[in-house]
Amino acid sequence: MGLLALASSVFADVKYSVVAFPENPANQIAVVVNGKPHRLQTIENTPVWSATVPGVSGSDAYYYAEVDSADKEIAREKFERRLSDVSKSATPNEFFGREQTFFPVPKLEQVFAGGRKNPSKIFDDTQIATMHFQVDAARFATMMENPHIKDLKAPKASLAFINADIIYTADDVKFSVSGNSSRMLEKVSLKASFPKTLPEGDLFSDRRNIKLRAEATDPSMMREMLYSKCLEKLGVLASEASWVRVYVNNKPQGLYLMMQDIEDDFIMNTIHQGTITNKTELGSLYQMTQAEAPMAYISDNAADYGEIYDTKFSMNVGKKEPGGKKDPKKNAERDAKKLERWITFMKDLHVFQSDNKDPVAYWSDKLELQSYLVAMVMEYLTGACDLFMRRGHNYAMYYNSKTSRYHFIPMDFDLTFNNCPKDRPNPELSYEKWVPEGAVRPLVTKLIYNNEIIKKEFEKVLFTVTKKLFNPRILFPLIDAYAQQIKAEVEWDSGVQRTTRTGVNFIENTVSFDVSINGPGNNKGSTKDVKETNKGSSKDVKDTNTGSTKDVKDTNTGSTEDVNDTNTGSTEDIDDTNTGSTEDIDDTNTGSTEDVTDTNTSSTRRAKDARKCKSKKTKGADRCRGRKSKGGRKCRSKKAKDADRCGGKKSKGGRKCRSKKAKGTDGCRTCKVKRADEGSVGMVEGIKPFIELRSKYILENFRKYENAV
Template identity: 30%
Template sequence: MYIKNLGLLLLAALTAVNAKVTFKCVAIDGTPSVVINNKKYSMKLLEYPVYQAEVNVNAPVKYHYSLTVNGKTEQESFTRQTSSAETLNEFYGRSVTVKKHPLLPKVYETPKTVKQSKLYDDTTVGTFVVTGKAADIKKLHSNPDDEDLKFKVEVIYVSPYTIKKFTEAKLAISGQSTTHAKKLSYKISGLKNADNKELYGRSSVKLRAEHMDPSFMRDKLYGDILNSLGVPTIQNKFVRLYINKKPIGLFDMTDDINNGHFLKNTFNGGNKYNVDNAIFKADYYPSGKCWGDLGYYGKSSRMYDIYYYKGDKKVYDNDDMVNDILIPFLYNASKYPSTKKLNFDVQNFLKQMAVEYAAGGMDNFWLRPGNFYIFKDIAKDKWSFIDCDFHYSLGLSGNDNTNKLMTYSIKDYPKYNTKITTSRPFLENIRKVGNNENYLKQVFQNLVKYSFNIKALGPRIDSLAALIREDAYWDFSLPKANLLSNKKLSDHKYTSKHFEAQVKNTSISSSQTDLFPLKYWIIKRSESIAKQVGGSVPSSLVKSSLGNYSNVAETTKETKNNNTTKKAATTQKNVTTTKKVTITAKKATTTKNNNVPISTNKDGKCGSGFGKCPNNECCSKYGYCGKSTDYCGTGCQSNFGRCNAVASKQTTVKKVTTTKKAATTKKAATTKKATTTKKAAATKKATTTKKNTVPLSTNKNGKCGEGYGRCPNSECCSKYGYCGKTNDYCKTGCQSKFGVCK
């Protein structure tokens, strides 16, 4: 017995001598050290921005990090502890690395068409580190209204589990009204590495600033509720953003709906589509007498001008897409009450309407018809509704009358918006058919019973707050990036007090009319819904037989196995397709012109859907016939008319690129990077002279923009593509390359 115990003691001593723990710290600027028992151990760069130190110490062990920047050293004010032989990538100054949240019960099953991405593991806060030319970043921040500005950058994404680097990414400003906020929103595209692997199945994401929401949570919570209902929808995750090592803030990362990777992973089980699908974005423009209510208004109507094609085709006329694809669907929808047939996902649409009312979605279809996408899967001949932009919800109206919004019933909900008619023809026709109205009522009942009540959402809010609290406080303290000088920029100047009130309070003062706390809204709204639909708000969390909804976890093991060999094979196949199509496009350029019919359009339009120009005229890049350099020079479409020699050559190259962007992965774009870089000077030249070379719009309805041209008489081209001189046309969203902007 003595010998046995002695052996165990010797083994324990030997283990203690050889025990080592590897510490990993994320530091964007400076050099970190790990401090254990007041002793500092220097860390070496593992892969930027992660530093590593291997220390002879037994786990569990308590420690913290220090950081030296420009000769000055600071230390974390809290103590960490690990029981593992290796830590995760721990962000300097953040005490919470991973936080598992209470999950929402599944009200309905998630469709099999949805392939979840580990990018949206919401138990952590990710970090984007963007590096670009200082002049490019300054130009981007100084011109947030310029939708054409997009600059090449290097992007590093780091999470507690991985580091991913993308050297050919692009950075642009995102959003419309938010371009006049001090804190900007961004779009990052081109997220493919040298091996053609995306960022967990996403090649493009949007970073929403949430500058109007001091909780940062409304978009995220709204998405969580949709997920609990089994709705195929955009996903959300909190991320930090640094640009050229400068801290920009905390953002809600969400999907780029236009992106093919989002569509295939949400509606096609992650499988690549083999046809050009159609997706349209709807806007809301009451002063222009048009909004996206999906109503049918005959074969032609100004109401259709609010829909914008965002599908796979790269050469198209927007009016043609709307006329040929969308309007026939709107016609069928208008006949739905009598035919009882519609190739549309009715149930998921009704679920989204239920959440719009429950959350009080101020910027969404039921209240403000617009700000959504409608997607047609061509192969399946099926349409789907995709709601988006949820920051004005859950007690935040943005117009200082949330208390009034609370008083409107489901029946009278559209009456809150007095700027347009209360009619919602598409929704009304859906509700008239069969059991659809009963189904909507059941959705409301189940929503309140399972996932939209304080017992379900309250603990989740508390947990998400614990995850992002330090980052929210950090964001409030940062200078904002918008450098626009000729506009008054909005800045709510929120503080930690606003954050805490939003995530904790369950009551409001009698004088409070807007920005209701999250929990207060949920309590009051769930009680109101229950009274209206005959349900009840549960006094405790109700478990679902379907279990809970959870995002895919980004574990270390799964990260290493991400982007499988099978995916690489698919990418290689796409590369072959790109080469094949390039040859076809060149052939078409030399022979197709003879077989194209002559355009008879009264407005002088040419191109796809119209034909080639008569009288040996040129077809401009905007689809109009003429003989000047504006028509025959850069961008001239040689398939539809004569082009100057240099322009013709440029058109051939451009045609190949644009034709295949939709049908291939972005490898094709990467392949041509050298060409693009080589012609950088020429591209810049085109940008500076573009305003002078864009032809005047001759559209009888006063339309302007891509496919129409610039406004005459020094008028402004509004964000919705109409010419005019008032602030509606000349301010927020005004398109400077198609007219004057104030």
């Protein structure tokens, strides 16, 4: 028996399968085992090449190669493979040129109840799937060259979806450009809509509307995935996500994040957990279409709301009557009826008073309150600068007719985890300042800011989420695993030629993959690493005119922690740590950033003892373009009594600006930018440093909820 088993392992037949796109369509893919090539054949309508090779063992080394008609290798993998389990008689569906198919990913604990009960096989964060669309080349080219034309008719495509275990094909898939302002970017997001006629049990039957997010605004291409995974573990019903390689007509389009679009099928398999399969049984879904949709009541007249809210579908409103498209009056009546219930919700919010004796009960009858509070906690924790609190959009509201309550549904998470081009937050920013001053957000201000009972609930959730999820101990291993999984894909994506159209490159995409995750100097998100990256010790920092904790306070930054962080891009705190003028600063605390790095200087000239600024030498440690100031620093004009000035009128608190007075301890050249402690200017670069500093701030300032966790 033992000899038979040994013989079977030595002389087994092994089936090899690989996804590949030969450079020359006339060539084929072969697997080379023990130095001998074996041609593979494509599986119909897919880019999967496969064949069973007799007389080989699962322990034999092999690699894939592109070969010509004479079996000459045109291109080959630069490594050798082996089956991870030699007892297996088949490989998974591998990908040509990628050594690893599966990636170990840490499992996060569920923090709050809720979430999906029926996750889909297509969303697997331990591997990267491939989606290959075959579509009319001319129509696809027109679509990609004109992404701004939203009403361009979507071409129909055939799709092959392949991951390690699945080979799936479908026809009549609508293939289109997705998004709003992102249509102007060089790499645009895409959408695949499957026909409603898919049979029950089909792989995509309950995930018919798929978004392929380009992640063109995120150099790490990780933030949206990370945010989605956190929401899942916090019980918030949002789209599942996983990365896919996208090809069209055998040509690469790049790496995308596959997510489910917020449509009727999403509502059915998330909120209703598959208990509803007919759209007519659903409630009403309202999606915000404008740059700002603040949930502010205007009047009972639907026309007064313009096109702020798009009713994706609404209960008690059937199909358009015959001729409805030609009858503006009937259409207006129908649209008004759609919005009636939503206007009622906004009106309830409008009349709500903060002194309500039982606000939790009041709002729990109208809103899934816990889920909403968790969603707001995530927005604040991650510095989400393009979601509801900050911008008033990228969300939907679903009225569940079964419970008579609304569900807040967040979406589009690429500008999270401190990925904000113009208003990157201070990690120590209070949540009560994350809604911009003067912005209308009644669902935030009335419930969270002004009502002490709900505010307390929010703070409990904030502390709990930070303690159990949003901290380095929990998230850093996941971030590292994701980084290992996609780093090669991100590099590949950056070299893909998708279109001849010249689109917009997102301003922040000049940051590298590693810096976007770990911060400048390739630190790993540790305060110690940040400090050592900048100068290595408090003595070194002092030598560059930052000094010790005391010295930092003298220069209007407050703590050693701020020293570490001000070397990463806060124009205000950088100015406060002796850089002179915000004019000279470009997110690196160097002044003349192209020539000087990590030295806390503001010109390319050398300075004795630490610093010099475009004028005469200074004996102490600092100068800045002008006359001497008391406290060790020079600015452009008159003396500054404390430690900081900036060439203009005085401000209360020790700093000058060029124009109007600044009330706090900080200002700026035009006073148009808010203080850094109000979250306008970035304090740190990178996902990890921000998580570390934000979580530390929360855990230190909300300890009173320790026993509630």
